[in-house]
Amino acid sequence: MAIKQELELRIKRTCLYDKHVNLGATIVEFGGFDMPLLYKNAGITAEHMAVRDTVGLFDVSHMGEVTVKGKDAERYVQHIFTNDIAGAPVGKIYYGMMCYENGGTVDDLLVYKMGENDFFLVINAANIAKDWAWMQDHAAGFDIDLQNCSDYYGQIAVQGPESEHVVETVLGLPCAEMTFYTCKEIKLPLSSESAGGEAVIISRTGYTGEDGFEIYASHDYIRDCWDKLIAAGVQACGLGCRDTLRFEVGLPLYGDELSEDISPIMAGLGMFVKLDKAEFIGKEALAKQKEEGVAKKLVGIELYDKAIPRHGYTVLNMEGEPIGEVTTGYHALSVDKSVCMALIDSQYAKLDTEVQIQIRKKVFPGKVVKKQFYNKNYKK
Amino acid sequence: MSKVIEGLYYSESHEFVRVDGGYGFVGITDYAQNALGNVVYVDMPEVDDEVTAGEEFGAVESVKAASDLISPVSGTVVEINEALEDQPELINQDAFENWIIKVELSNKSELDNLMDAKTYASFCEK
Numbered sequence: 001m002a003i004k005q006e007l008e009l010r011i012k013r014t015c016l017y018d019k020h021v022n023l024g025a026t027i028v029e030f031g032g033f034d035m036p037l038l039y040k041n042a043g044i045t046a047e048h049m050a051v052r053d054t055v056g057l058f059d060v061s062h063m064g065e066v067t068v069k070g071k072d073a074e075r076y077v078q079h080i081f082t083n084d085i086a087g088a089p090v091g092k093i094y095y096g097m098m099c100y101e102n103g104g105t106v107d108d109l110l111v112y113k114m115g116e117n118d119f120f121l122v123i124n125a126a127n128i129a130k131d132w133a134w135m136q137d138h139a140a141g142f143d144i145d146l147q148n149c150s151d152y153y154g155q156i157a158v159q160g161p162e163s164e165h166v167v168e169t170v171l172g173l174p175c176a177e178m179t180f181y182t183c184k185e186i187k188l189p190l191s192s193e194s195a196g197g198e199a200v201i202i203s204r205t206g207y208t209g210e211d212g213f214e215i216y217a218s219h220d221y222i223r224d225c226w227d228k229l230i231a232a233g234v235q236a237c238g239l240g241c242r243d244t245l246r247f248e249v250g251l252p253l254y255g256d257e258l259s260e261d262i263s264p265i266m267a268g269l270g271m272f273v274k275l276d277k278a279e280f281i282g283k284e285a286l287a288k289q290k291e292e293g294v295a296k297k298l299v300g301i302e303l304y305d306k307a308i309p310r311h312g313y314t315v316l317n318m319e320g321e322p323i324g325e326v327t328t329g330y331h332a333l334s335v336d337k338s339v340c341m342a343l344i345d346s347q348y349a350k351l352d353t354e355v356q357i358q359i360r361k362k363v364f365p366g367k368v369v370k371k372q373f374y375n376k377n378y379k380k
Numbered sequence: 381m382s383k384v385i386e387g388l389y390y391s392e393s394h395e396f397v398r399v400d401g402g403y404g405f406v407g408i409t410d411y412a413q414n415a416l417g418n419v420v421y422v423d424m425p426e427v428d429d430e431v432t433a434g435e436e437f438g439a440v441e442s443v444k445a446a447s448d449l450i451s452p453v454s455g456t457v458v459e460i461n462e463a464l465e466d467q468p469e470l471i472n473q474d475a476f477e478n479w480i481i482k483v484e485l486s487n488k489s490e491l492d493n494l495m496d497a498k499t500y501a502s503f504c505e506k
Contacts, residue, residue, distance in 0.1 A: 037444070038417075038444075043417050043418065044417065044418075044443045044444055045417070045418050045443055240443070240444050244443060306420070306421045306465075306468075307421055307423060307441075308420070308421055308441045308446065310445075310446055330443065331420040331421060331441070331443065333443065338421070359423070360423060360436075360438075360439060360446075362423070
């Protein structure tokens with residue numbers, strides 16, 4: 001028993017860990033994994049700009065993957081997922097959440113429709129154990145085969161305006177015709193040296209606000225892709241810039257902008273909660289939140305000064321009373337402004353409302369702005 | 381390799397003091413700016429503020445985090461480096477040249493608690 005616990009608590013490494021070390025990465029623990037924060041001779045700013053200007057390569061093998069197959073697969077996904085996948089064509093991807101009965105968020109995830117009653121769910125690394133337990137607990141009465149494939153799949157993200165070119169020419173994976181938020185399986189020829197006969201999943205998705213692709217495959221194949229892309233001069237990018245990139249375009253991170261206590265409605269993600277769906281876990285609570293309003297809302301705040309609001313700092317009204325907390329904040333690299341997302345009392349959530357943020361000993365004024373600080377550049 | 385300059389006093393939290401008469405120019409070391417990466421904001425005290433050796437007097441913000449500035453000396457702030465307000469990146473260009481605050485020292489014997497260049501250089505290698 002003691003031994004088993006120790007094994008489970010040990011920090012995991014992805015199939016690309018040794019490659020990060022060789023590239024001089026600063027390693028940090030994230031979601032139970034030892035992950036690269038940034039790479040030597042580049043750093044967060046250079047990696048960030050590589051993705052905005054050309055192309056960058058991320059190890060996202062820490063993400064979890066669950067497959068749902070069988071007669072009731074679609075009905076099951078509809079039951080646990082806030083978005084509506086009814087009648088979706090094969091190859092379509094949906095973003096949405098799994099919620100508790102009270103509307104709090106279990107996790108945010110992507111649902112890939114691989115075939116009729118055949119779904120591929122991508123969940124956050126830190127939530128794999130929790131999500132897997134939640135999914136199993138709510139599978140009773142559904143004729144499905146549920147598999148946690150998180151340990152099998154490695155995953156890379158190729159992100160930036162040149163990603164299509166790089167994926168096609170360096171990796172030889174045809175992707176130019178793919179539209180945004182679609183996926184397909186590519187069966188590798190048996191002669192392929194790293195993963196002959198294997199089916200690789202590729203999707204036109206990402207977490208940076210740029211065009212890009214995510215590739216899921218065996219560890220061997222992912223390692224091979226990584227080596228080829230690095231050899232071709234693609235910049236390796238760490239979690240540091242993954243966070244600054246996603247933040248600038250207003251994409252939420254579970255644990256910051258979504259949590260057990262922060263529902264998708266509070267986070268302003270109501271468009272991914274389809275209340276006209278017949279049924280899903282949390283529907284009643286979320287419908288009530290939407291109808292009656294929520295006490296706290298996620299907003300964007302722009303400061304007039306350059307001081308940087310960080311996660312957990314207190315937001316104040318102009319009378320100096322606390323009204324909420326910063327969820328993520330940065331000096332946004334692409335727009336050169338100090339901005340943050342914050343969960344604040346709804347009465348202050350209107351655009352242009354004057355607010356202040358306590359940063360160490362000082363209070364800095366700013367105003368409520370849209371959560372998107374930089375425009376997304378999705379391809380199609 | 382990080383640069384260390386002879387004749388300055390160094391703290392374990394990587395601030396330096398350049399002493400000029402009864403005044404001390406306080407900043408962060410080259411080692412510190414290297415470790416921080418791109419500096420995007422320097423949170424400075426105001427002129428006439430008191431600083432105390434071993435206590436926080438501001439912060440240096442890089443993209444990834446805010447790092448507290450710990451004063452190596454006690455005294456009164458008589459000047460702040462206003463150039464850093466608009467160009468915090470000057471610290472990355474030359475950390476020793478771009479001091480953060482000028483302090484009128486109230487207790488020069490505190491300098492004895494700090495490291496010299498040679499000791500600091502080997503401290504950084506640990």
